[in-house]
Amino acid sequence: MVNLFSKPPKRRNNFVRTVPALQARQYTREKRHWLKLDGTIALISFAFVLIGLLFTYSSSAFETTQFVKRQLLFDIVGLVTAGFLSQMYTRLQRMKIFRPINLLLFTWVLLVIVLFTREQANTHRWIDLGFIKIQPSEIAKVTLVIYIADCLDKVSGKLAKNWKVMIHPLIMAGITLLLIIAEKDLGIPALMGFVFLAMLFVAGAKWWHVSGMIGVAGIGVIVQMLIVPYRRARLFSFLHIGNYTDSSTNYQVQQSFLAVGSGGWLGKGLGNSELKMQYLPAAHTDFIFSVMCEEVGLFVLLIVAGFTWILIRGIMLARIAKSTFNSLVIFGLTLTLCAQAFFNMAMAIGLAPTKGIALPFFSYGGTSVVMTLVMIGIILNLVAVDSAQNNLREDPTNYRNRNRL
Numbered sequence: 001m002v003n004l005f006s007k008p009p010k011r012r013n014n015f016v017r018t019v020p021a022l023q024a025r026q027y028t029r030e031k032r033h034w035l036k037l038d039g040t041i042a043l044i045s046f047a048f049v050l051i052g053l054l055f056t057y058s059s060s061a062f063e064t065t066q067f068v069k070r071q072l073l074f075d076i077v078g079l080v081t082a083g084f085l086s087q088m089y090t091r092l093q094r095m096k097i098f099r100p101i102n103l104l105l106f107t108w109v110l111l112v113i114v115l116f117t118r119e120q121a122n123t124h125r126w127i128d129l130g131f132i133k134i135q136p137s138e139i140a141k142v143t144l145v146i147y148i149a150d151c152l153d154k155v156s157g158k159l160a161k162n163w164k165v166m167i168h169p170l171i172m173a174g175i176t177l178l179l180i181i182a183e184k185d186l187g188i189p190a191l192m193g194f195v196f197l198a199m200l201f202v203a204g205a206k207w208w209h210v211s212g213m214i215g216v217a218g219i220g221v222i223v224q225m226l227i228v229p230y231r232r233a234r235l236f237s238f239l240h241i242g243n244y245t246d247s248s249t250n251y252q253v254q255q256s257f258l259a260v261g262s263g264g265w266l267g268k269g270l271g272n273s274e275l276k277m278q279y280l281p282a283a284h285t286d287f288i289f290s291v292m293c294e295e296v297g298l299f300v301l302l303i304v305a306g307f308t309w310i311l312i313r314g315i316m317l318a319r320i321a322k323s324t325f326n327s328l329v330i331f332g333l334t335l336t337l338c339a340q341a342f343f344n345m346a347m348a349i350g351l352a353p354t355k356g357i358a359l360p361f362f363s364y365g366g367t368s369v370v371m372t373l374v375m376i377g378i379i380l381n382l383v384a385v386d387s388a389q390n391n392l393r394e395d396p397t398n399y400r401n402r403n404r405l
Contacts, residue, residue, distance in 0.1 A: 035087055035384035040313050044306050045082075045376045048361035049075050051303070056364050058271045059291045060284040067284055067364050074366045078373030085377030090385050100150040103143040104172065110136035111179040123184040135367040137180045137188045141336055142371055142378070144176050144192055145199070149328035152203040156324045159204040166205060169196075170213075186224055186231065187355040191340055193217050199332050203324070238353040252287065255280040256348050259290040267297035284364045286356050289348040303362075304345065311338040317383050326382045333375040 053075060057068040085092075092098045114136050115124050126133040151169040158165050173196045177189040197217070201210045225231040237250045259275040262268070273294045276283040283291050292300050314334025321327035337360050344359040346352040358365055360372045 035381065035388060037086055037380045038313070038317065038383045038387075041310060041376065041383075042380060044310055045361070045373070046079075048303075048306060049079065049373070052362035054270070055288055055292055055295075055362060056284055058273065058295065059276050059288055060364070061271075062277060070366070071364055071369070074369040075373075078370040081370060082373040082377030082380070085374060086380040086384065089378050089381040100143075100147040104147040104176070107136060107140045107143045107176070108179065110134070110139060111176070111183070115179075115182055125183050125185055132366055135365075137183065137185055138367040138371045140176055140180060141188065141192060142333070142374055144173060145195065145332035145336060146329055146378075148173060148196060148199055149325050149332060152199065152328055153323070153325040157204065159200070160206055163206075163209055166200065166209065169200075181224070185356075186221070187343075187357040190221055191336065191343065191357070194339060195332055195336050198335055199328055202318075202331055203328060234354050238350075241350055252281050252354055253350055256287055256290040257350060259287075259294040260349055263294040263297045265297050267293070267295045267299065270295055282356075285358060286344070286363065287348055288362050288364075289345050289359055292362075293348070307338050307341045310334065314338075314379065317379075320386070321382065322386045326386060330379050330382055333379055337372065337375055 053068065053071055056071045057065075060067040096102070110127065114127050117124055117127055120126055120128075125137060126135050148169050151172070152159070155165040173192075177193060180189045180192075197210050197213055200213075201207065225235050237253065241250070241253060255275055259273065259280055262275070268274070273283075273291050275294060276291050280287055280290060289300070289303075292303070311334060314330055318327045318331035318334070321330060340357060341360050343352055343355075344357055344363075347354060347357070358368045360368070
């Protein structure tokens, strides 16, 4: 007997795709496809990692091989992390735990904890976990750029009209930099202050507002250098580099000059540096560029050219980014990386005061190496995501592109 009150079964239309099925296919297809990375930045970065490993061995092998072994481990961790972030950073950013404000607050926690750790080299910069030392100020370089980019993205177009919107990012950046200064570190705050002001200007702030901040920041840096005795001695040593009598303050620069000058045009050859034999302090860290000059001569200009190309390429990619956030993050991280490199190289040849700041990719160090490669991974991801979106928009009539949009 037929039940007249029951609804007839619905016929399935095999020619119509439902939205959930379309979304499932889109998700599956995205998982199967790797983002295409920017070859220039990736290739230069990988080459720098290999060359840095070579010179870490050259500058420290006469003492022990532990430095190069640990550097190899740091490089592997950094490369794996960079590869992961180059594919997943944009997705991670959508998660609540990886939001810019959470990253910055986590950095503040580390910066406060490090103030209560055991003093090392008259500073509080490292959290010693036994098997590794974490330097929170290196982490702050990345998280601060991401947070400031997020703040400026939210007020995009208002900076030139209302200066008050700059107060919030200025306070957050100021707290971060003051915490780093409390560690007795002035180099990274000066570097990140410069990057912060550059990001403000690029985001649309008026030049006289930025100029005023530069003046205030400059006065603060000068005061910090004058009231602390060893910083004051370094400043006077730099200003009178040829005839400064305090040999203890001027010793590193003098030995660096000897290393750079004795290398000549073509250098003494790989592994043949003489100044690294206990004459040049921090030969495998802050002054590794001096050892490179001594061993390969003017071929170090290829390193300078590599950082210059990363800077130019990063600025070009930031200009064509599809969102203000992506543009500012690419610009900020690229400027942080290259400004630090140029300062370190300038310090080695006497064009900048002596400061314990590493040469990215090359100087020995765990947190520094890993965070340098983290910057590269984030830059590659944001560029690749923008490129993938452009490719989808180029041909919307294509069957595959239509299903992925």
